[in-house]
Amino acid sequence: MRSLTILLLASTALATSAAADDLRDYATDMFQPLPSTIPAVADNPVTDEKIELGKMLFFDPRVSLSGVFSCYSCHNLTTGGDDNLETSVGHGWQKGPRNAPTVLNAVLNEAQFWDGRAEDLKAQAKGPVQAGVEMANTPENVEVMLNSMPQYVSLFETAFPGEDAPTNFDNMAKAIEAFEATLLTPAPFDSWLNGDDTALTAKAREGLGLFLDLGCVSCHSGVNVGGHGYYPFGLIEKPGADVLPEGDKGRFAVTETVDDEYVFRAAPLRNVSLTAPYFHSGKVWDLKVAVQIMAESQLGEELSDEDATSIVAFLDSLTGEMPEITLPVLPAETADTPRPKQDALP
């Protein structure tokens, strides 16, 4: 691998299209461009009706016990699909244990959450709603809320035809998954993978070469440049406890296997330039520093400032175009809608 990239780097001055094709061939083995259509999801055919309902639910703060938080609060679609906080702030101003990952392109991850404990987005969507430090709600209370508004009931009936009592927690999660499946952000890197030589700057191509050559790609590959496998954080050298807090053993909490101590899902890197701060701990704000920490802890490489800058240029090319999202108009609450409770726990 290394020799190929060194060859490519050596030939950048010539910038021959043959060299560009070699880099693309290798990159195409490792990555895939975003699909041009909404991906299918398991056990949940994505329909326009589900997407529209899911968008409403995604934006509805009444999904939380307090009436303060919606999915959008921590997966803010104006700021890269996350909240740009170290860890999210939830019910009662509690702080979550880990940095909120972006919802953008998340449908293409193999599993959800930093430890992959949710197999898909419909499983994921149910987590924060019930987490005491996040929305602090219960499925029962959410179902009372949804059924209290005739417009929601009608939209659930349309989105889940033929079902008995479709206005339920599971279908809420399915509708949200359908909406989230639309949140794909095609990026310059996709254009380049698809054959547009001009889509990446020379610096970004150099960074891509390094990304491939150094071995970053071993964990961060595939359509989401990550998001598909589990790896120990600190494979070669554990970073300090400020970045890798001892108390959070990652996937170990899911599998209870010693091998999974400090194992996390490799972060999907699309839109990474928009989603500081970094790592599950959210402790690092500078992307170049994050790249250097990764190189050292995972690959045992001390990256020069110049090389790290090149890799950041490549990562910048993963910043995609947001789909146009028009705000939904939500139904008004009724006499039967549970009132927001800021002081209570479920």
Place this chain on the structure above:
Amino acid sequence: MRSLTILLLASTALATSAAADDLRDYATDMFQPLPSTIPAVADNPVTDEKIELGKMLFFDPRVSLSGVFSCYSCHNLTTGGDDNLETSVGHGWQKGPRNAPTVLNAVLNEAQFWDGRAEDLKAQAKGPVQAGVEMANTPENVEVMLNSMPQYVSLFETAFPGEDAPTNFDNMAKAIEAFEATLLTPAPFDSWLNGDDTALTAKAREGLGLFLDLGCVSCHSGVNVGGHGYYPFGLIEKPGADVLPEGDKGRFAVTETVDDEYVFRAAPLRNVSLTAPYFHSGKVWDLKVAVQIMAESQLGEELSDEDATSIVAFLDSLTGEMPEITLPVLPAETADTPRPKQDALP
């Protein structure tokens, strides 16, 4: 006045167009339909560039010290332009002193806040940003934040051409005002005022008749059906302390005039069906109950259930169509952007 309405009510069975015209003539004296163009605001020409920048700022949570709250948090454009909470939740999970009013059509109010202490929306916009119980930020910190992102600096330069150092707190407020000036929601009542007889149901027309006849219109008139004058809450009979807490003396805090004790700006009633809970205290969730409390405390009238229902039908006709709002894409923070602080006070 009363005789006219009684005449109209008596003639509803006939539903003659003459009677409809009489009711409309009277209503047109008291109310105005929404303008068809964006209203001019004082000392701040509304331009497309300001509107677009203002929309970004309205949605940007980095305007708050914690990075958690944006203008949108409490003036949620999916739920009637307010937050549907008794009083808003702000920095450190503190609760604000009064119910958040809707931002929809607010540009047409004579002044802003329940006590009218801000003369316009650009003055209003600066309040919550600095309030310790809301965004808890400082103008200085906001200016550092805005100037840290080249894209914002460029957008301010375009929106405020020819100004020296335009990326400042005052211009932030002006841009937000420009965006908010676009948030007009034409409603069936406007169609009816403009001559469409079919736009109001018979029940809504009956409610309008009562609204005029009973004297609700004495305070709730004009283009926003309120929002333009100050009146004592409990003119005839003070409601209980649950609805009118003794500690909040309203406009007295602004003018320090005894006559202004428990005086508040008459609530603008557009979209009132979407903006429960009601009153500055946010203690009443049922619009019909709110109408009955108003009738008793302000007019000394005990409204029958039927009459209150008719008035609610009229108020429902004030629910307007939201402008289509596409989410902005905000610039990514840089090394110079102040980091969110959830624990600090300014």
